[in-house]
Amino acid sequence: MNRTDTLNHIRHIYLVGIAGVGVSALVPALLDRGFIVSGSDPARNELTARLESLPIQIDHEHRPENISDASLVVASSAIPAENPEILAARSRGIPVWPRARLLAYLLQDSRGIVVAGAHGKTTVTAMITQLLLETGFDPTAFIGGDCAFLESNARVGKGEWAVAEGDESDGSFLYLKPEIAVINNIDADHLDFYPDIHAIVERFTTFLAGVRENGWIIHSADCEHTRTMCIPANRRVLTYGFSTGADVQALNYISDEVESRCDVRIQGTMQGKLRHSLSGRANMHNALAAVSVGITLGLPFEQIADALRKFIGVKRRMQQKGVMHGITVIDDYAHHPTEILAAIEALRERYSRRLIGIFQPHLYSRTIKLREEFGRAFTGLDLLVLTDIYPAREKPIPGVSGETVMASVRKNRIPVVYIPKPDEIPVFLENITQEGDVVITIGAGDVWKIGEQFLQITNERKGGKSDVA
Incomplete structure (x- = not known):
C-alpha cells in the first residue's frame, strides 16, 4: 500500500461533470465506501439515467448553491476553472480535487x-x-x-x-x-x-x-x-x-x-x-x-x-451501430491521426466494400497542430465527410475549422466534402449510400449521433427491418 490521501473527515463528495465517462466511473466505488455522492451535468442521456438509478442527486445545471452540503468537490480537466461550482467551492474553503487525485485515493x-x-x-x-x-x-x-x-x-x-x-x-x-x-x-x-x-x-x-x-x-x-x-x-x-x-x-x-x-x-x-x-x-x-x-x-x-x-469490445470503439438496407454503420472514438489510420486499416481488413467516413475534429488546438498528419490519416476511405470542430473545453481559434483539415486532406488526393452542420449529414448520407456500403463516424465528440440519425431516417423513409444496436 502506498497511501497518499485520507478522507476520514469527508462525508459528502460533489462531482462536477458527473456524467463524464471518467468521473462517472468513480461513483460505484464511492458509494461502496459509504460516501454521500451528488453532482452536476447538463447531459440527459443513458449514462445519467443509470446514475440517477443510484442513491445520488444529479443537478442538470451548474449552480453555486448545488455544493452547499459538500465537503469535497471533484472535477475532471474538462471542467473550466471558471465553472460556478468550482468558484463557489474555493470561495467557501471547500477542497477542490482533480478527478485523478480521487482515483488515486480509491486505488x-x-x-x-x-x-x-x-x-x-x-x-x-x-x-x-x-x-x-x-x-x-x-x-x-x-x-x-x-x-x-x-x-x-x-x-x-x-x-x-x-x-x-x-x-x-x-x-x-x-x-x-x-x-x-x-x-x-x-x-x-x-x-x-x-x-x-x-x-x-x-x-x-x-x-x-x-x-x-x-x-x-x-x-x-x-x-x-x-x-x-x-x-x-x-x-x-x-x-x-x-x-x-x-x-x-x-x-x-x-x-x-x-x-x-x-x-x-x-x-x-x-x-x-x-x-x-x-x-x-x-x-x-x-x-x-x-x-x-x-x-x-x-x-x-x-x-x-x-x-x-470472449472479449467483444467497448462502446464507441469500432462499435457496430446497426445495419440498414445492407448499409453497415460503425462508430469509433478515434480523434488522433494515429488512431484514425489504425481504425481505417482495421476496417479494410474486415470489409472489401465502399468505405465512407464522417470525421468531426476534436479541439481547435489539436486540429491546427496536427493538420498535416490529419491530411494523411484518411488514406483508405472512398469518401470523407468533414464537419466542424467539436470544441470540448476549448474556445475557438480564429481561422481554425473543419476546413483546416479539408485543405490537408485534399493535398493527399482523398475524396472529401465539407458539411459544417452535423445535422445536415444524415440526409446527405441517405442520398449517396447504397447497399453494401460501410459508414463510420469518427471522433471524440458527439459525431456518433450522425450515424444513429442516419439509421433512423433511412428506416423511416425506406421502411423495412433493420438490425440496430
Missing part, C-alpha cells in the same frame, strides 16, 4: 494496475478487467467506456486488484502509484498542455518513478518513444508487440470478417494462438498488453487466451 488500498498511453487505453483496461474476471480475481475497475460484459464503465470487486486508466492529457496520472503500469504507446498529442514529444516522454518517465518498488512496468516494444523512457531501479520490466525482441511477441497475424488471430511467443517459447473478435493490428497489440499482465500474475497462456477470446 491506494488495492494492488493497482494502471494503463496509460496515447491510444488504446480504454480497450486495454477493459481487456485486463475481463481477463481478471474470467480468471477469478474479482477486480474493481474504472474504465473509460461502457463495456458489454459489464454493461457499465465500472465495477466494484472484492478482490485485491483494481484496474484503471491513467490520463496523461493534463499530467494528472502522476497521482497514481500502481503496482503494475502498462504503457501502450506514446505519441504527440495534447500539445495544448505539452510543448513537444520530449516533454511527454519525460512525464511518462516521471509516472514510472511512482510504480511501487518491485512492481512491473509493461510497455510496448513497437513504439519508439516508450523505448526511450527511463526505467527506475527495482522494477521488473516486460515488453510486448510485433517487434523482434519483444518479450511477448505476436507472429503470423491474420484478420478476417470473423476474428483476428496470431501466434504468441513469450520470451522465446511459442505458446499458442491468441484470438479475439476485434479487427486491426492495433487491437491485437492491445490484446498483447493484456496477455502481458496475465503473465505477470502467473496465469498460464491457455487460460489468458481463453478469457480474451
